[in-house]
Amino acid sequence: MENLVKLDPDCLFCKIIEGKIPSKKVYEDEDVLAFYDINPSAPIHFLIIPKTHISKLADATMENQQILGKMMLLIPKIALDAGARPGQSGGFKVIVNNGADGGQEVYHLHIHVLAGPRPWKQELLG
Ligand code: AMP
Ligand code: ZN
Numbered sequence: 001m002e003n004l005v006k007l008d009p010d011c012l013f014c015k016i017i018e019g020k021i022p023s024k025k026v027y028e029d030e031d032v033l034a035f036y037d038i039n040p041s042a043p044i045h046f047l048i049i050p051k052t053h054i055s056k057l058a059d060a061t062m063e064n065q066q067i068l069g070k071m072m073l074l075i076p077k078i079a080l081d082a083g084a085r086p087g088q089s090g091g092f093k094v095i096v097n098n099g100a101d102g103g104q105e106v107y108h109l110h111i112h113v114l115a116g117p118r119p120w121k122q123e124l125l126g
Contacts, residue, residue: 006053008108012106013106031051034046034113037112041120042118043120044082044113047111048074048110058099079092083115093112093113095111095114
C-alpha cells in the first residue's frame, strides 16, 4: 500500500505505534498495528489501528478507503490468531466508538475486536 504514515506526537496511540509507549502486539505490518486493550471487556479484546493519525471514523476521507478496508479484512484472521473460536459457535464482535456520544476516549481511530466465551463486561456499551 502507498505509505501515508502521519503521526501526531501528542496522541497516545501514535506513541504506541512509535514504540514510545509499550503495547502487547497481536499483529503489525507497514500500515496497521493491532494490540491488546489494557482494560479488556472480553476474554480476548484487542484494538486495530491505522499507522496514520485519523482522529475518528467521522474524520476519515476517501484517501483512507484502502486502509479502512484493509483493517476490516484483516480482523477475522487476527481474531483467530488471538484465540477467537472458529466457526458459527465461535466468532467475534467489532465496535467503533465515534465522538463523545459514541463513548470515544482515545482520539486515534481504532476498531475494538472482542471474542471468547461469554459473559463479557458491558462497559463498551456505556
Ligand atoms: P474508546 O473508548 O473506544 O476510545 O477506547 C479506548 C480504549 O483504549 C479503551 O478500551 C482503553 O482500555 C484502551 N487503552 C487506553 N490506553 C491503552 C494502552 N496504553 N494500551 C492499550 N489499550 C489502551
Ligand atoms: Zn494518533
